[in-house]
Amino acid sequence: MSKCGRTHLLEAMTAGEVPAPLETELRAHASSCARCRHELSWLDSEQLLFRHRAGRDEVQHLWRGVEARTPVLRRPAINRALVGLAAAMLVLLGVGRLTVSRANGASAAQSPSTDDDELQSINELMFMSSEDPQSSCSRLTPGVGFTCGSPQSNVLASR
């Protein structure tokens, strides 16, 4: 190390921590001071040795290990804007359907239909299948709870 008293300044200079005017001054001094020149040559050499080793490693595969140890990082990155947009669309869709169904209900009330086919389709919708009326029935014993063997009669009886 330089006994000239400028070692720490030379060291800071090679680390890029001194302003340009001071660097110029130090380099000028080192050219005429054997001790500082010796110190500077070592400092430069150290920098060079370390720089040569840098940036040669292949490390991208390590990310998988980080993810494995940090489950939250495995979640796909979801754009908040997209989430917001999707939520807005769902709300609009819901409001739209509600409006349409109300409009349909109003038009249906104006022209009531007593068609048997329509009643059949409603039954099918209510009980899923008209071919096997027992398939969607309650497994409770007959007379307990809802039985679907004769839905129309039950519905009528309840009225």
Next chain:
Amino acid sequence: MLRLLQRTPAITPETPDEALVGRAQNGENAAFRALFERHVVSVRRFLRDLLRDAHAADDSTQESFARAHAQLPKLTERDRFKPWLLGIARNVAYESRRVRVHDVFDTDTDGDEGDVPDAVIPSPNPEALLLNRELEAHFNQALSSLSENRRAALLMRLDHGLSYDDIAAALGWSIPTVKNEIHRARLKLRSLLSPHLGGSHE
């Protein structure tokens, strides 16, 4: 809703660590991934230099980033991410070393190597610095001969460009201790390297 629809700024190489840390603290995984991309080479090399084992270095690198992610909310000085991260890496290396069966560390723990007389170390020959495999091996061997703490401090300064303040914070030392350790590490390194650098006395 408007806040949700706000566009997230793109991450570029110019995006400072400070901004990335802030975004990662808010749960943006891409920001943490960018921090990983930016610092993984340094961390991995630092750990390899400390552990002297490629597999252990890989494992410790992953563990360091996983811990960094877990502890990120506690980081208040966002502009000091790198020293903070290297501090974590150093702790991970320390723990990794302890669990290894064969301790191949610390061939030089008494700290007296710093007393190598300055006058006997010749100046390096610049031409000899054209790094070849042999010199690289000597360099790595010289680094390995330093005690772990001293090596960590030297690496943080010379290889990773940390300031003395940052090293002191990362290692939990005082600044005078950091300076002293690095000074001694340098003297040892130079005394071991000078025979291979074709040095001359001035």
